[in-house]
Amino acid sequence: MLPIIQTKRLILRTIQLSDAADMYEYAKTPDVGPVAGWEPHPDLNHTLMIINMFKMSAAKTGLGVFAIVLKENKKMIGTIELFNHYQHFKAELGYALNKDYWGNGYVTEAAKGVLKWAFEDLALKRVEVNLFVDNYRSERVCQKLGMHYEGIKKKGYMRYDGKIFDEKVYHLTDDEYFNKGGEGL
Numbered sequence: 234m235l236p237i238i239q240t241k242r243l244i245l246r247t248i249q250l251s252d253a254a255d256m257y258e259y260a261k262t263p264d265v266g267p268v269a270g271w272e273p274h275p276d277l278n279h280t281l282m283i284i285n286m287f288k289m290s291a292a293k294t295g296l297g298v299f300a301i302v303l304k305e306n307k308k309m310i311g312t313i314e315l316f317n318h319y320q321h322f323k324a325e326l327g328y329a330l331n332k333d334y335w336g337n338g339y340v341t342e343a344a345k346g347v348l349k350w351a352f353e354d355l356a357l358k359r360v361e362v363n364l365f366v367d368n369y370r371s372e373r374v375c376q377k378l379g380m381h382y383e384g385i386k387k388k389g390y391m392r393y394d395g396k397i398f399d400e401k402v403y404h405l406t407d408d409e410y411f412n413k414g415g416e417g418l
């Protein structure tokens with residue numbers, strides 16, 4: 234259902250059950266999931282269950298979750314997806330990366346590919362990112378993508394552990410994307 238998106242260093246393709254070991258490697262750590270709103274995976278079976286859940290929700294919504302795969306060695310190092318998708322209207326962008334690979338601009342590169350698909354193929358009018366106020370890493374990704382800061386949703390998100398967070402919202406519209414010439418984002 235998802236296209237295969239190629240960027241300079243990455244392949245984005247539908248996540249598969251065979252990605253479970255690579256996903257579990259980072260999903261079990263406390264540094265990745267909780268700042269994105271999801272619980273660290275307690276074991277490999279949990280990761281398999283989550284990937285199955287992604288597949289079921291993809292069947293319903295028509296979109297799915299991309300695995301971020303390094304071209305050089307085919308290792309799966311993270312995920313990126315559009316969710317809360319309204320056809321020809323809008324979606325939210327989400328992403329997470331194995332901590333061993335942070336700081337190389339991989340998610341920014343992957344997100345540029347996904348934004349191109351979102352605006353040029355899915356004809357979305359708006360893509361947004363909602364992030365916890367103190368998640369400066371994710372905020373930097375938004376800024377590097379040329380997304381625009383919109384404001385704070387006070388107490389906008391209740392996490393799996395009951396903790397409530399203020400969220401910052403960043404957006405990009407189709408007009409903003411195309412005015413920038415698309416490829417140049």
Ligand SMILES: CC(C)(COP(=O)(O)OP(=O)(O)OC[C@H]1O[C@@H](n2cnc3c(N)ncnc32)[C@H](O)[C@@H]1OP(=O)(O)O)[C@@H](O)C(=O)NCCC(=O)NCCS
Nearest residue numbers: 265268269328329330335336337338339340364370371373
């Ligand atoms: C947010 C995230 C996806 C960014 O991915 P990435 O590929 O490392 O992104 P970048 O390389 O562009 O780095 C973004 C920022 O992270 C910070 N950063 C980079 N490397 C880092 C490292 N090794 N350790 C700590 N922070 C680091 C820097 O502030 C960087 O901004 P800069 O380029 O201005 O220096 C990644 O940090 C992650 O998976 N975080 C946990 C999950 C998450 O927060 N998801 C988003 C929920 S809204």
